[in-house]
Amino acid sequence: MAERYVDQASLENFDHRYRVNFINALSGFKSANLIGTKSEAGINNVALFSSAVHLGASPSLMGFVFRPDSVPRDTLTNIRSSGVFTVNHVNHNIFKQAHLTSARYQADESEFEACGLEPEFIHDFFAPAVAQSQIKMGFELVEELPIKANGTIFIVAQMLWVMLPETIIADDGYVDIEAADTIAVSGLDSYHDSQRLDRLAYAKPFTAPSSIKV
Amino acid sequence: MAERYVDQASLENFDHRYRVNFINALSGFKSANLIGTKSEAGINNVALFSSAVHLGASPSLMGFVFRPDSVPRDTLTNIRSSGVFTVNHVNHNIFKQAHLTSARYQADESEFEACGLEPEFIHDFFAPAVAQSQIKMGFELVEELPIKANGTIFIVAQMLWVMLPETIIADDGYVDIEAADTIAVSGLDSYHDSQRLDRLAYAKPFTAPSSIKV
Numbered sequence: 001m002a003e004r005y006v007d008q009a010s011l012e013n014f015d016h017r018y019r020v021n022f023i024n025a026l027s028g029f030k031s032a033n034l035i036g037t038k039s040e041a042g043i044n045n046v047a048l049f050s051s052a053v054h055l056g057a058s059p060s061l062m063g064f065v066f067r068p069d070s071v072p073r074d075t076l077t078n079i080r081s082s083g084v085f086t087v088n089h090v091n092h093n094i095f096k097q098a099h100l101t102s103a104r105y106q107a108d109e110s111e112f113e114a115c116g117l118e119p120e121f122i123h124d125f126f127a128p129a130v131a132q133s134q135i136k137m138g139f140e141l142v143e144e145l146p147i148k149a150n151g152t153i154f155i156v157a158q159m160l161w162v163m164l165p166e167t168i169i170a171d172d173g174y175v176d177i178e179a180a181d182t183i184a185v186s187g188l189d190s191y192h193d194s195q196r197l198d199r200l201a202y203a204k205p206f207t208a209p210s211s212i213k214v
Numbered sequence: 215m216a217e218r219y220v221d222q223a224s225l226e227n228f229d230h231r232y233r234v235n236f237i238n239a240l241s242g243f244k245s246a247n248l249i250g251t252k253s254e255a256g257i258n259n260v261a262l263f264s265s266a267v268h269l270g271a272s273p274s275l276m277g278f279v280f281r282p283d284s285v286p287r288d289t290l291t292n293i294r295s296s297g298v299f300t301v302n303h304v305n306h307n308i309f310k311q312a313h314l315t316s317a318r319y320q321a322d323e324s325e326f327e328a329c330g331l332e333p334e335f336i337h338d339f340f341a342p343a344v345a346q347s348q349i350k351m352g353f354e355l356v357e358e359l360p361i362k363a364n365g366t367i368f369i370v371a372q373m374l375w376v377m378l379p380e381t382i383i384a385d386d387g388y389v390d391i392e393a394a395d396t397i398a399v400s401g402l403d404s405y406h407d408s409q410r411l412d413r414l415a416y417a418k419p420f421t422a423p424s425s426i427k428v
Contacts, residue, residue, distance in 0.1 A: 002379065002380040002381070003377055003378065003379060003380065004377070004378060004379070004380045004383070005336070005337070005375065005376075005377050006375060006376045006377075006378075007374075007375050008373075008374050008375060011274055011373065011375075011376070012272075014387065015387075016272070017386070017387070018386060018387035019271050019272060019274075019387065020271045020272075020387070021384070021386050021387035021388040021389075022271075022383070022387040022388070022389060023268070023270075023271040023274045023373070024268055024271065025388055025389035025390075025391055026268075026276075026349065026351060026373070026376065026389060026391075027245055027247075027266045027267060027268040027276050028244075028245025028246060028247055028266055028303055028391065028396055028398070029243050029244070029245050029246075029391070029396065029397075029398035029408065030242075030243070030245065030267075030268070031241055031242025031243050031244065032242060032243075033241075033242055050268075051267050051268065052241045052242055053241060053244075053265050053267045053277075053279060054237070054238055054240075054241040054244070054264075054265065054279075055279060055361060055363075055364060055366055056237075056363075056364040056366060057233050057234045057236075057237040057238065058226075058230070058233060058234075058364075059363065059364060060225055060233075060237045061361075061363055061364055062240075062241050063267075063279070063361075063368065065267060065268075065269060065277070089242055092411055095411060095412075096412075096414065096422070096423055099414045099417055099423050100417050100421075100422075100423055101417070102416075102417040103417035103418050103419040103420075103421070104419060105419055109419075114419060114420055122219070123219070135240065137240060142363050143361065143362060143363055145359045145361070145368065147269060147275075147277075147357065147359070147370055148357060149269075149270075149273065149275055149356050149357055149370050149372070150269060150270040150272075150273060150275055152269055152270060154277070154359065154368055156361055156363050158363070159222075159225065159237070159240070160221075160222050161219065161220060161221050161222060161225075162219075162220045162225070162240065163217055163218070163219050163220075164217065164218060164220075165216065165217060165218070166216040166217065166218045167216070169218070169236070170235070172231070172232060172235050173228065173229075173231070173232035173233065173234070173235035173236040174235040174236070174239055174401045174402075174403075174404065175235075175236060175239035175240060175400075175401065176239075176404075177239055177240075177242065177243070177400050178400065178404075178406065182242055182243065183243075183411065184242070184243035184398050184406075184408060186389075186391050186392065186408075187388045187389065187413075188388075189388075189413050189414050189415070189416075189426065190388065190392075190410060190412075190413045190428070191410070191411040191412055191413075191414070192392060192398075192408035192409060192410050192411060193408065193409045193411055194243065194398060194400075194406035194407065194408055194409070195406060195407045195408070195409060196404060196405070196406050197306055197309060197397065197405045197406060197407055198309075198310075198404075198405055199401075199403050199404045199405075200310065200313045200403050200405070201403070202316075202403075203313055203314050203315070203316040203317035204317050205317040205318060205319055205323075205328060206317075206328060207314075207317070208310070208314075209310055209313050209314055212403065214404070
């Protein structure tokens, strides 16, 4: 297969839209999560994010990347004002609705209604979850880390609760997100179902890894 | 389907190993990348990371999470001393070798040899790439952001070059990582192939999204 070597000068010379598509795909498969928030005026907001990253289990922390706040960003504004948000796995039944949340709506328009998603309030948590999602979590904002290199913001948040189907939790705590129809994203706009190759036991030096039953 | 609500007290009371498995799966699908580095003593190191996150296309930036450096971490040590590293997509032919890099080797043992991976030096770049990977990239360290909440470190790095198969680059710049057999990870140890559901055009308010041909 012919290989192509792209150096830094070539990267910088790519047309803007071409470069955005190209670079976005290169980090590998990404998570697909709908973040639900509520504004001070009581408007429910939901937006698709592919930047969730696991930070640690104890305390239970995740990170999320937010773009520069030079333009209005309802999600970040609402997280700052309320301190809380939900994270909801996108499954293959709602990936088109999830994609549509990326369109530009006004601050007083709820993406829930506009995109065919249903808000669900779980145990009186302030921020709305997404009813059609099978794995729903509540978070509180812990830290904001500004990234100097491009003005993005890395948000650190702690998990407060999780709602998920009982049957997808394995005996050892692993959550079978494939069984919940959770999808993956590549690039800006490509959505993928998954097929498990294997679960592999804890690695030991110079020893072929064995499978774990899910 | 029976739903389970797990509150914060329950999360904290989970057995340590159970909680690690549980929380690790909840961020959604993760990228699978082998990070290649070289020590000052000239030892080639390679390690599996599932925390790569896209930060921006201009400049081309990715972020990576590193665990607390209270124990020796060859990858981070080598990145700090040399300033550079490679990121190599894990494909379904090498996921077992990639998993095996997580075992505890000594600093003077190269995971390449121990795990059946082959180092490749591309255009005299200091850090080794992984020959069996189809998508290989060179990076330089730009920023280190300490995360106070759990002592992990978020590394920001700039892409210097990419080597990839010519045929997987779409006309609009999108890189078809599924065609390169790139896999996804869930939790600590579950590896997944993908199947594209669709690529969707830029979202417009109140408009059903249309497909993009790959």
